[in-house]
Amino acid sequence: MKYDIILSGVGGQGVLSLAAVIATAAAGAGYKVRQSEVHGMAQRGGAVMAHMRISDGEIYSDLIGKGCADMVLSMEPLESLRYLTWLSPEGVVVTSTNPVVNIPNYPEDADLTAALDKVSKKTLVDDKTLAKEAGSLKTGNMVIVGAASSHLPVGMEDLKTAVDTLFSRKGDAIVQSNYKALELGSRVS
């Protein structure tokens, strides 16, 4: 078994904490995990991308090959389109539908929708609305993980354990709202 994910978003959106939850869950489920991150200049409000590789065997490369990713998991719709050449022909795109407009030439809504329409396998998530429902706008990234969960090689219980491991020091209220965000996300299809 191997499962390769390209994670994308805009610097400051919490792509790395989203990655940490999936990585912790996969490690908890007994898989080997490698995760390549972006630090420094690339983080400052620019496009951010990370490679995550989950496998039950040896993983050599930190980077995923073009056409090899099983999933593009994105916190932002424009960013979800940037890495499609990494996606395998059978791969799925899971993305937030809420744009981050911090550039002057951001595409029109209609163009963005039309581009996303051309992606054959996809799950589109309005993470903002669901995060509000979960009790905190900060849980948007867990809504996205929830929406991806049916494709991931880890179960909801593994994800919840990971949330607990990573967030318990921030208090039970935060853990609970993240649990709820995962649940709400998992109902999106």
Place this chain on the structure above:
Amino acid sequence: MSEYVVLGDEAVALGAIHGGVSSCYGYPGTPSTEIMEYLLEYSEKNSGPFASWSSNEKTAMEEALGTSFAGKRAIVTMKHVGLNVAADAFMNAALLDIRGGVVVVVADDPGMHSSQNEQDTRFYADFAKIPLLEPVNQQQAYDMTREAFDLSEKMGCPVVLRLVTRLSHSRAAIVTSGPKAENPVDKALNKMDWMLLPGNARRRWDSLLGRQKDMIAYSENSPVNAFSLNEANTKRGVITTGLGYNYYMENRSELKDNPSHLHIGVYPVPEDKIRTLAAHVDELVILEEGYPFVERLIAGLLPKDLKITGKLDNTVPLQGELNPDNVRPALALPARETAAAATMDLAGRPPQLCKGCPHDDTYRVIKEVQAELEESTVTSDIGCYALGALPPLSVPETIICMGASITAAKGSAEAGLKNVMAVIGDSTFLHSGLTGLVDCVSSKTDVTIIIVDNETVAMTGGQTTILPSSRLESVVKGIGVEADHVITIEAHRRSHDKNKDILRKELAYKGVSVIIAVRECIETARKAKK
């Protein structure tokens, strides 16, 4: 034995801790920063080993040499271009009689994710004639850091550990082993081996040259430089270095001919293994992360009728980092099928100054004052404020290396440019801007230096600046800038008009002015609130 999930950088830090390090020095620089961050945090929790940031990479390197002189082990960390700053100390350190191990960790940035160039540190180790170890994963990063200390003491010289961005910033599990105790204080016995007067230096150089055969023997026998010979395949063989190994292994299952393979992770290169492999095959494929260092070296070692496929014949790209895809043409594999080409032309999203960043306010002041002038020039430097080069600000005209804003401003003012301004951060100023300011004061150059003081080392994640901001004004005055022309302003839009007046006045002054634009980095302020 314990298992940790760590970044490549953190694996190095753990390797140093378990390898008996006594002192840790460095200057922040992507992708090396997290090594010292881990060591600093560990040191604070465990009351040791000694760890501190230094003013720059040269002072860090020299401090590590002092530790070694006292007989103890030291690690010094930097990014690749930092080694240029430390090069004077680094090159001469090779001639010292190292007894307490010195490990110089240099993180290269092929692909220039966050750097000005993609120089390859292997040339420096070769230049200094000292060993270099290059890990391919987090486990090796841990093991090799420990090995590097032992090797440094065995060979009597510093050892370089070369990392690259993709290893520094990738996370995976490692298994650690029992810690080694620190060395006791044991000052170098013969001071003649530590004073590089010409007579001593000639003797030390002779000694270093004499130890080259030991270094090569070590490399030949190292299990890291693994060589598997396939007697049946005389057509082609493969040499990998650094992360080239990972991308080769990633693709190997698709190769039908099982080529002989030599991996090189310990330098100087194992010449006999290369000769044996070369004698066996018609074609050598060479996959190296970085410059074609091994490829160039062995092109001279090997018979002319051997075909070498790699960077020098452009089969592997000469620029940027390797990846699982761009090694495929050299292995004669086709590109993989992908889901889709981009479905639309995508607008780029470059990095930018954070919303509310104090540098943004300062650049707006500069830009508006520039608009009133017939002629002006702005040099800038290395740090977040380099992002002022992008629209809509687009203010800086030069960004060269740490500290060069002030000195390039000096040179261009002396060549006849008018209204020359240098923009430099607080940490960069203390790293290598001070000496440039001394030059300006000495020549009474007509420049206006704007120290954008956000009270932190922001670009690398908010490390503490080596001196508190409150000292900057007295440092600048102490160097000899006229007190009337050292002015601290608040980098905030509520002071915008006042700041413009001050800048106009200082540009009109025909001499050295220093404006210190102060406001804490909003990212650091936000973190402090948490």
